[in-house]
Amino acid sequence: MPEIDVHEAARRVQAGVILIDVREPDEYAEVHAVGARLLPLSDLTGRADEVPRDQPVLIICRSGARSERAAEWLNDRGASATNVGGGTNAWVAAGLPTATGPAN
Numbered sequence: 001m002p003e004i005d006v007h008e009a010a011r012r013v014q015a016g017v018i019l020i021d022v023r024e025p026d027e028y029a030e031v032h033a034v035g036a037r038l039l040p041l042s043d044l045t046g047r048a049d050e051v052p053r054d055q056p057v058l059i060i061c062r063s064g065a066r067s068e069r070a071a072e073w074l075n076d077r078g079a080s081a082t083n084v085g086g087g088t089n090a091w092v093a094a095g096l097p098t099a100t101g102p103a104n
Contacts, residue, residue, distance in 0.1 A: 001072050002082040006091045009033075009058050009084045018057045022070045023088070029102045033060060033091050038103035041066050044073065053078050060084040060091070 004012070013019045013035050021028055021036040028038045039047060041061070051057060051074055059074070061067040064087045071081035084091070092098060 001068055001075075003064075003068070003085045004058070004082055005085050006094050006096060009060070009091075010094075010096045012056075012058060018052065018055070019084075020051065020057055020059050020070075021088070022059060022061050022066050025102065027062060027088075029100065031088065031092060031098050031100055033088060034097035034099050036060060041070050044070055048074070048077060051079050051081070053080075056080040056082065058082050058084050061087045063087040063089050 019033060019036045020039050021032050022039060022041040024040050039050060059067040059071040059081050064083060064085050067087060068083045071083040074081040
């Protein structure tokens with residue numbers, strides 16, 4: 001399973017790569033990486049068509065476990081998904097840009 005650290009993820013997001021947060025809405029609202037789009041793991045199977053197949057995407061969760069499962073599932077279905085190791089916890093610990101509040 002492809003995996004990158006939060007610093008590389010932040011560089012890629014800054015370059016325009018889509019970052020998908022697979023946590024639940026309450027977790028996302030508490031804190032999330034700036035630019036992350038919310039697509040809860042619990043909704044992924046029904047909303048998989050929202051994940052681009054023509055470009056790479058990054059998948060993040062709290063610590064990296066759910067996002068790893070989601071990235072693997074998406075890759076098995078034709079996406080080019082990479083897990084963000086350490087998840088939002090590592091993102092916050094690294095001092096990378098974060099936001100709070102619900103998804104738009």
